[in-house]
Amino acid sequence: MTRVRTVLLPPALAIVFAALLCAIALVISGDSPFTALAAMITQVGQGTTAIDIVNNSAIYYISALAVAIGFQMKLFNIGIEGQFRLAACVAAIVGGTLVLPPVVHTIVILLVAAAVGAAWAGIAALLKAYRGVSEVISTIMLNFLATGLIAFLIRDEVFGDQQGNNISTTPIPPSGQFPGIPFGSSGTLFGMVFVAALLGLGYWFLLNRTRFGFELKASGESPTAATAGGVNARRMIIIALLLSGAVAGLVGLPELLGRDLAYTLTSPQGYGFTGIAVALLGRNHPLGIALGALLWAFLDKSALALDAVGVPREIVLIMQGSVVLSVVVAYEIVRRYELAAEQRRVAAELRAAAEKVAA
């Protein structure tokens, strides 16, 4: 009972609150909240929307997992953005260059992406562990550096190809692609969706069943107690950021290996920052993040549907912003309340036990 209350009630309340806020915003701007809601719900059944939502949420999910690994020990890896873009770019270059048999080719691309993401995050990790540089600052800086590095890598005379007014890397041959599941006119489900699910499972296992997961959580909860308990703080910082970067490296791959096949000037951006919001929404829990990613992707898609019925699409941004804020606030309130309630309950149970003994 208490478990249901602490885990499910806060997000439910937060979503209701955010929806109310949006409804008010809609009414003020002279639109009907019901029209908007109807448009948002009916869009799911139309065209490729359902598949698109799942595909996008897989991307958000991987990104949020990368953020969550850092969050577990209170490390704020803002650099997912740079890590994933650089990793996708290098993976596209390597994938387009190598000639390898199917499966092996795909796996090599995945590994390259993870390694590049880890290496890029590793710079921040080393700076933090050995020089005490805040990972927030260094990863933000590394995001800018990644943008510059990518621009260099895909230049015509380096690894890129000028095609019209776009620049692209050499496309990855079919042997390196990650096959999806076609649903006819409803679209194609990225094969990487299953990789994302496996990553979630691995994350859960690592966190709850292994020594590394315990050390990660202990370092986040109390660095002093972790140190006294024999956890090597410096090692944990390095491993956590490397792992976060490796997962971040995979963020760009669902689209790269399932649709785009090459890294271009117009390759997507912003997933790294979406991941932060989704990780907050999902409270770093693998299932919570999955639900958060689905919600986020659903809201993203709703922007188009709302445009179609003449409702301003910016309402989606209001919803996304307010839902994250309310979830964070709601969990904090519930956490404090639950701790106080547990302390009262323990005290009451012990008092009752003591009276029974005395009687």
Place this chain on the structure above:
Amino acid sequence: MPAAEFAVELAGITKRFPGVVANKDIDLKVRRGEVHALCGENGAGKSTLMKILYGMQQPDEGTISVDGSVVRFRSPSDAIKAGIGMVHQHFMLADNLTVAENILLGAEGMHGIAGGARARIAELAETVGLDVDPGVLVERLGVADRQRVEIIKVLYRGARTVILDEPTAVLVPQEVDELFETLRGMRAEGFTFLFISHKLDEVRAIADAITVIRRGMSVGTADPATVTSRQLAEMMVGSELPSPETRESTVTDRQVLVVEGLELAGEGGGRALLAGVDLVVRAGEVLGIAGVEGNGQTELVETIMGMRRASAGTITLDGTDLTKRTTLERREAGIGYVPEDRTRHGLLATQSLWTNRILGYQSRSPVSKGGLLGLIDRAATRRDTQRIVDEFDVRTPGIEVAAAALSGGNQQKLVVGRELSGEPVLLIASHPTRGVDVGAQAGIWEELRKARARGLAVLLVSADLDELIGLSDTIKVMLRGRLVADADPSTVTPEELGAAMTGADAAPAPAGAGE
């Protein structure tokens, strides 16, 4: 000036925290122009009471009166307005600002920041005997002068009543005498002082009145002119307190922990925190370390645990050189560690009891299944946590509750139980009964005795001299990072130990220093 007799009067103050009552129906009456000492053991509730008087916390029940009228302090700034100031044990000064800037910071509105302020600071410096240029950086001042700056800070803000929280803990004996001279002078000028201390000789030397609190309750007042340190100690400790006496000696000649020439450099090239520490703990022996807090005991323990890197010296456990090993390797070699601050170093507050069982044991049976992944054996961990709960009488409804939900004593029993698991050869116990209730204290002492009888070597650091004398087979006194004296617990008295701790070795206790 109002004619009320008492500068400060606390009546029926009660403050509850989850699981503990920190203050229970405490009365405290401080006359104007007196030095009023508040005595009690660590964890007796002195600090909570002073935080309430200084507006940092609000009492659940009871009233505060200043100069005869009832007041409510919602924050320290309310208390300052009412003329109450506090000098904290740990100084709150900005090293990179000058003395004058530190004093003015946040009080620019009192006398401006120019001539008026300078004149007032000079006047107050005279009052407290601060003989340095106000333009000098605080980082250049010694501890005693920093303390004076702290006192000037509160006086500058208009305080007539000053709370001094353990002001002598950081001072050497001569500085203590100087401080007392200053306090006497200021008392003559009409300032009132609340002097918090558990050093009884000092209290008797400076105080005009003494209030003793124990386990959150005021147990009475005493007249420093007539009371003896022994009587005060009894009031503080209470007669119902179980005795920590150990019975027959179980000391063997097997050397378990051998520390040789241990050095720890000070941060930023300051004074060495540990210098030439040599000690041996044998199987079945409790070696007690006595010392005024801040003389290197914490650093000694943390260096032996590998949480700090020694700059020189060796640490050997059962013949194995641990000097270069990590904290986890030292734990695996058989060191159990009861840290001095369980909430900071011993427990993960929001995690369940059984998750806390993992801490420090994450690489060993029964917690770990081993293997490349380092799988945690959750079932075995839960079972072993239940064993600790049963054997060590941890009062809890179950092992799934968060550690923070338990009272301090039960948290400590869990920590002690955990650290005695896995058959350690050495237990390092820092203040093992600090801030725990009488029942838990007796239980923890009993467990330490049993472990000692099984042949465990124990390194005990405690500020509770009775505990130290009662449990130890050998006592060493630590002063400014060195082991300066040995004492035989079967003959030494707390008073003698106290004198050795302050470095006033052969000299008589400073009881009559004021005359």
